[in-house]
Amino acid sequence: MTRVGVNGYGTIGKRVADAVAAQPDMELVGVTKTSPDYGAEAALRRGYDLYAALDDRAAAFEDAGLGVAGTLGDLLDAVDVVVDCAPSGVGERNRPTYEAHDTPAIYQGGEDAAIADASFNARASAEIRDADSLRVVSCNTTGLSRLLAPLDEAYGVEKARVTLVRRGGDPSETDRGPINDVVPDPATVPSHHGPDVNEILPDVSVDTAALKAPVTGMHTHSVNVTLEREPTTAEVRELLRGETRLFLIPEARHRRRRDLKDYASDLGRARGDFWENCVWEESISVEGRDLYLFQNVHQEADVVPENVDAIRELTTDVSREESMARTNEALGVGLDSLLSDGGSPRDQVAADD
């Protein structure tokens, strides 16, 4: 049983906390907050032990009527690994504390790659030995790694070129723009996303261009991969369908006005989270050696199963394959619609339960 602490119960942290709590081989010892706000209240209502992230703020929690079990240091001393879910750049400031407590740490993709012994993606990372820290790559890099790894393994990737149309802000970030504009962000091309992918897949050549759009829900990728071989469209669809961390959105005739998060909610996922990349099945198309497709990445959620696998990577001898299977099982990752074209229903759903 791996004992886990989450430092920073925010957008990512709260999801990682839930995911850890759902693993049979992990125990969520506690989560931290800097202030006694609604996130802190929500953590307590969920039954999580709350720790004050900053020593000098601990009293404020009590004053606000929220009980804490200790401070960050107390939490670090009680866990086998800490998952740092602080805002981008703050992980670097937290690192000395983790090291002082000798606590192995997992960082998020907003930190520089140099912060950890290795960057990590469960599907795509090569074997990692003797690491005391890992950095789970960003939502977009996670999405690209999961897609490019099987393509490179099966066909060889000569060059990947991806346009990322990113959401301007998360649903709860109501003050971020843009309004009524699609903005190159950055204006320079390529953006940093390609080099990020190379932290995971060093031999895959990737160029990325990024735009920001007035949406909040998900990032959308327009993907081109020039392959070394020429598979058929059907072959590529079959290959990707076999990936548990990719969900193929079946063709339009089975779905009308569809919101992916709405679908996820209908299937019982908390917050309508989509941990898998959502690939539009009908967009998968091979022209010569050029593969094209569209995929969506849920920026609040897709890194969550990766964090869970990173915990096992750091603290156990469980194989990558086994870890992914356990994570998928516990969270229900690996959607497969009954209505997919060409897919045989894996579980026949009857009228009665």
Place this chain on the structure above:
Amino acid sequence: MTRVGVNGYGTIGKRVADAVAAQPDMELVGVTKTSPDYGAEAALRRGYDLYAALDDRAAAFEDAGLGVAGTLGDLLDAVDVVVDCAPSGVGERNRPTYEAHDTPAIYQGGEDAAIADASFNARASAEIRDADSLRVVSCNTTGLSRLLAPLDEAYGVEKARVTLVRRGGDPSETDRGPINDVVPDPATVPSHHGPDVNEILPDVSVDTAALKAPVTGMHTHSVNVTLEREPTTAEVRELLRGETRLFLIPEARHRRRRDLKDYASDLGRARGDFWENCVWEESISVEGRDLYLFQNVHQEADVVPENVDAIRELTTDVSREESMARTNEALGVGLDSLLSDGGSPRDQVAADD
């Protein structure tokens, strides 16, 4: 045990189904769909019995790999009440079928008031006797009724004037606009929302003006009520705080970038649903006899507890008050944040569970 059927497992229907299934005194016998699409698949995955809404489409379900337990007629014969959750206007077409099967029916607010024996709001409706059908009023009318009833009871309402800034489409309706525009909708004033409120509160004078905005999440109401008396701002806040179907969003210093649905999700609500009106506590303000406030209404969800209470109204002798208490208990309606100003925490949440 009341046996319930839901005709139309859509945006409202799927939520009503879940709410009914959560009631200890109700049994969800089944739900219907017209086509074997993702909504139908989701119903089956949730363990609900699926019925074909249209007789001549039943075979299509089997062909698509989704088992049905029968047709609408079969469902009607097996229940004590049917909740019609078809698109606006379709309820009228369904009515003859319900009458032919002698099945008491509950309709939604998109139908004309004349469709049912009475319109219904749990908090605000006067006593209803001998009804065989009820019409739960629309999301906006529900929101206004819940607010105006206590105000009228406590102070008397001379005139209410409400500007409704409505969402252009639900999150899953990606083809509806507007983009980058706030549009009077309708251009004529007053809009129909006032008269709708009079179906519930016939003696309250209400004028409404409606706009449509490029948002998907919730409707926002800018409310003015000229009262017959002059309460203080604190008195009004206290009055509204006591209403279980109103949630007072505490003052800004406890909350930063906050998305109400995100908060609801954090508290464990499926789909981030908000069944309560969300009233900005700090907006509640009395100037002379004029009360002002802002409230949000979650159009996909606020009518759901009303439908549950309507079921008891139609099929049992349970008092309105008792029904609301049971519904609230089963669904967790009646949020009260630990961080509210002036509110004492009802349940002290400890650091340990």
Place this chain on the structure above:
Amino acid sequence: MTRVGVNGYGTIGKRVADAVAAQPDMELVGVTKTSPDYGAEAALRRGYDLYAALDDRAAAFEDAGLGVAGTLGDLLDAVDVVVDCAPSGVGERNRPTYEAHDTPAIYQGGEDAAIADASFNARASAEIRDADSLRVVSCNTTGLSRLLAPLDEAYGVEKARVTLVRRGGDPSETDRGPINDVVPDPATVPSHHGPDVNEILPDVSVDTAALKAPVTGMHTHSVNVTLEREPTTAEVRELLRGETRLFLIPEARHRRRRDLKDYASDLGRARGDFWENCVWEESISVEGRDLYLFQNVHQEADVVPENVDAIRELTTDVSREESMARTNEALGVGLDSLLSDGGSPRDQVAADD
């Protein structure tokens, strides 16, 4: 001939400059910019003399290839009045400079009312004597003053209650939000807009509530005015139709999907500017003593004719009525569509010119 300088060639400043240049009794001596950017380039291309707003930046203009005629001080010495169009709050910092040069000044609505001898709206302000400075009220306050003045004069205003749905940012401000949200802004009610109106109409009781929406084009007002008398709807429409600074958008059957700025462009207005309030004619509705209507205010433009009239107010003996007529004539203010209901076409437009 009044010699005018514009300090700050920005969103408002560039429009004021064009408007001044169009007046037969005014001369635009020059405009200022703080940096040699595209606004500065545009001023030069338009033929305006450019002055460096900050002395120590003058050289930067030459380096960038943009010739300047001097600094702010030089401009102040060459004009009879300066129109301060700096960002909100900066006018206060500029004031000492204007006073040091003995230059009468006009400020914008973003400055505190105390900055000037009086606040100003051409239609609604009472007579102003012996002022050396004026403050043209904000876009919203301008829009409300123009509407409430004739109503108060004709019927008496008992109480005005206005919900302002404001644009999140101007079209060129692509980094401002919100996205997908309508946000109370401020969350407290009433907002400051009512008191602003009282700087112009001290005896009119006004309560305002403000929201921010993800749009860029215009602000939308949902207006209620409780009058002291009971005019008919037709009477109110007639009264408002007679106001040159109000444009009544005729009923829907004459217009389909219509963008007001597009319409303004079609009529030859630069930038698609709407100097007039745009009142939806069909929304004008009287219920008892309650008047309701919707109006849009173009935040980039409606204060412009007010600035022109303020110049005459400060520097000449021209009567308010005469000034408004000159301003309207020179700019083409006072739209009257040929397709208005109840309006007789003022100029019969023939097939041939």
Place this chain on the structure above:
Amino acid sequence: MTRVGVNGYGTIGKRVADAVAAQPDMELVGVTKTSPDYGAEAALRRGYDLYAALDDRAAAFEDAGLGVAGTLGDLLDAVDVVVDCAPSGVGERNRPTYEAHDTPAIYQGGEDAAIADASFNARASAEIRDADSLRVVSCNTTGLSRLLAPLDEAYGVEKARVTLVRRGGDPSETDRGPINDVVPDPATVPSHHGPDVNEILPDVSVDTAALKAPVTGMHTHSVNVTLEREPTTAEVRELLRGETRLFLIPEARHRRRRDLKDYASDLGRARGDFWENCVWEESISVEGRDLYLFQNVHQEADVVPENVDAIRELTTDVSREESMARTNEALGVGLDSLLSDGGSPRDQVAADD
């Protein structure tokens, strides 16, 4: 002097009319509308002769107070060429009428390529002989043709891959979505835009993928071109800078929050129209043989100079080069900012006029 008629005074038609009227070698004889609405009023206010597009509606114009000079047939008999600016697909219905009157016709890109003798782009089309009709390609295809032609001429294009992020609706189309979503449109890849480009450049291999975003102003293209040679980034920037129908947006340090249409308005362009592609100069980047860049296309305007050149192509012996020069001169096409990096100011703008 070529006599021109515009059939359909809408979004494109009104701009084509203005552009034709500005040409010294063309005469705009008249424009048509189907109904006496605000567009019709605007045409008359601008001094254009108005014709009823449909014979049986002519009386309605007079009834509405708008004088017409005749019907479509009358206009066709009075012109040397008609520019069809009807909604997509309607041009095909109009064609027989043009042919019956023996009037050479220019169609827009929304019609099938087969409607005309040839598709047309001034910069990129090969020589066209003996045509009686032309089809000006769509806004996106126009934008792509202008960019790919010089690249193919200078370096050879091996493969172009473009992601088009299109606006959901024009500013005046307030009922079109999406809201808060970026939607593959179509979901299949490649989209039709590539084949459209091949109507102009048959030998250039182009794959396109298209998305729809909740914006109204412009389309944004994320472009990759694999070239046959390896120019430097500077060489490509220089090449593109020399194209009159491409505008290079200089680097960010000269511009802050910038709206391109706002900039166009500041430079005196009616409606803030951008006839040129807007290429982000700093996005132009060559990696090996892969060129990347972002460009915006103003969907309401970029086809306008193309229509003017198409008129000369059809009705005169003027060379393509000469026509483009005349069109550019008359409309002011070919923006070149004084603040461009590496560009020498073509016209030194002085402080005085």
